[in-house]
Structure formats: structure tokens, C-alpha cells
Amino acid sequence: MKSLMKSAALAIAVSLCATSASFAAENVRLTGSGASFPAPIYLTWFKDFSKKSDGVTVDYQSKGSGAGVQDFLNKTVDFAASDSAMKDEDIAKVAEGVQLLPMTAGEIVLAYNLPGNPKGLKLPRDVYSNIFLGKITRWNDPQIVAANPDLKLSDTPITVVVRADSSGTTAVFTKHLATVNAEFKQALGEGNTVNWPASDKFIKSPKNDGVTATVRQTPGAIGYIEYGFAKLAKVDFAQLQNKAGNYVVPNAESGAEALAAVKMPENLVAWLPDPDGAKSYPITSYTWMIFRKDNGNPAKAKAMREMVEYSLTEGQKIADSMGYIPLPQSVVEQVRKASANIQ
Secondary structure, eight states, X not given: OHHHHHHHHHHHHHHHHHHHHHHHHHOEEEEEEEOSTTHHHHHHHXXXXXXHSSSEEEEEEEXXXXXXXXXXXXXXXXXXXXXXXXXXXXXXXXXXXXXXXXXXXXXXXXEEXXXXXXXXXXXXXXXXXXXXXXXXXXXXXXXXXXXXXXXXXXXXXXXXXXXXXXXXXXXXXXXXXXXXXXXXXXXXXXXSSOOOOOOTTEEEESHHHHHHHHHHHSTTEEEEEEHHHHHHHTOEEOEEEOTTSOXXXXXXXXXXXXXXXXXXXXXXXXXXXXXXXXXXXXXXXXXXXXXXXXXXXXXXXXXXXXXXXXXXXXXXXXXXXXXXXXXXXXXXXXXXXXXXXXX
């Protein structure tokens, strides 16, 4: 009898241990931080993935690409997100190895707030680049008027809204401006932060949502934000002149044509500073999630691989409706293969 009781007690103990181990394996919390550019779609993905996963939750803090990379280097998050990928010197600091995965792509628009709410504003390449150089300062500048003969443009000062934080969106935007305007390249260069002109007509605001809000609240303002934010906030944005000389609006088609202009290399980092293509939107970019190759935690590594797979399948289906560009299928396959490096 005692033997049977001991056996039963042992069986219960083993069962409890197994249940405890199973519970621990199923309940995984992933933390990430970084880019605000993809935050709307990432937050939707992570919420949906957490609901459909058994015990996995994903917490993401939108705080800017630079801050996210720093969190990753400080090991305060499991993964980061950046529109400017990750510098080689920062990758070298990560002993566990780094895997960069482009997870979505988007277009940077120039949102504006003008008296009378004129629609369909067209901005030539030399005009919008010189606005951000501080050289074109009024909305009825002859160059803007010439490109928009059907619009009534008032003698309103241009207030330029730029990012206050270390921003991958700024890196993508300034890389484009430095490519199309030699003077911009020499004077300001490119990067997550640049020294914008010292003028009371340049206002700094944090993150994409901060720039969006400032443009909405400031008559005469123009600022650079990701297209998805413009859609959500219902702000006006300009048609931009592309490399082929055509004026293009951001959408899935113009974004897809831009992505098609470059082949994704093995390291999964590709830039499109001024894409070819008659219908390509001129300021288009991939944006990346950043993972450690060796996480020292099999449960977390598995959860991150599953999160990536969800984003590549179900996640891509909502990209267009949220103002992002679905990844080309060839890139999806490259990312899927590389995600196996997350261990």
C-alpha cells in the first residue's frame, strides 16, 4: 500500500513538474523597441500574434530607431527595430551575433498644412530639397507656383517640421535629399540626426506621430512622416517628382515599383535613395527588425522565429491598408530563411 502511495505521489510530482515546465515554455514575454516609422503596423502585428499564440506576448515601445538600437546594445530588449538598419561598428559590439531582417517597407511623405486646404500640391525635386535647406521660405515662391498653376498659394511663411530624436526616418529622408541635391549633401549630409538650419521656422518634434501632430497644428507647416501616419491622421501630403520626372503619390503600386528597382543582397540591407522607374515613389525604404543570433533562451528564440513567420504571412496581408508596402515574395523567402539564425 505504502509502495502504491509513493508511486502515486511520485506520479503527481512528475505531472506537476511537467505541467510547470510546459507552462513556463508556453508563457514567453518578448520586448522590443525602436523605430516609430513601422510602429502602427508592428503594434497591430504583435497584438494579433499575441492573441493567436499560446502564451506569447510581445511588448513594443516606439521611441525612434537610434534609441531602439541603443536598447538592443544595452541588452534591455529582446529585439529592436530600425529604419536605418544597424551600423557595422554597432554590430561588432554584439558578441551573440546580429540578424537584420527587413520586415516591411514604407514611403516617406511630405505632409503639409496650408490655408484653404489646397489638394494635389506638386513639389519638384529641387523645390522640396531646398525647402529643407531653408532656401525656399514662402508658399507662394515662384518655383512652387510654377509647378501648381491651378492652386491658390498664399504668401504664407513655410514652417519646416523635423525630428527631435535620433531617427531612422530622418536617415532615409536625408539620404534621399543628399542624393538629389548636391548642396544639401555638402551642407547637411545624412544620418539619424543632422544639423538643420538654425531658424525659428524649423521646429523639432519627436517621432513620426509628433511630427504629424505638429504639422496638423501649425498653419504653413511641412514635415516628413511615414505614409501610414498621414493616412491615419488624414493629413494632406504632396505629390513628389521622381527620378523619371513624374509626379507620384505614395501607394502600394508606386512603392512596389520602387522596391523592384533594387535586388536584396545576402546581408538583407538594401537602400533606395532615388529609385528608378517611371511610377516609383522617390522616398521609399525597407525597415528592419534586429535580433541576436544566440539568445541563450530557446523558448524566446522560438517565439521570435514564430513572430517573424506570422509577420511574413498574415502580417503582409494588412500592409497596404495600413499605408505600408507588402514585401516582394523573393524578399519574404530570404527573410524566412535568415530567421532560422535566431537561436
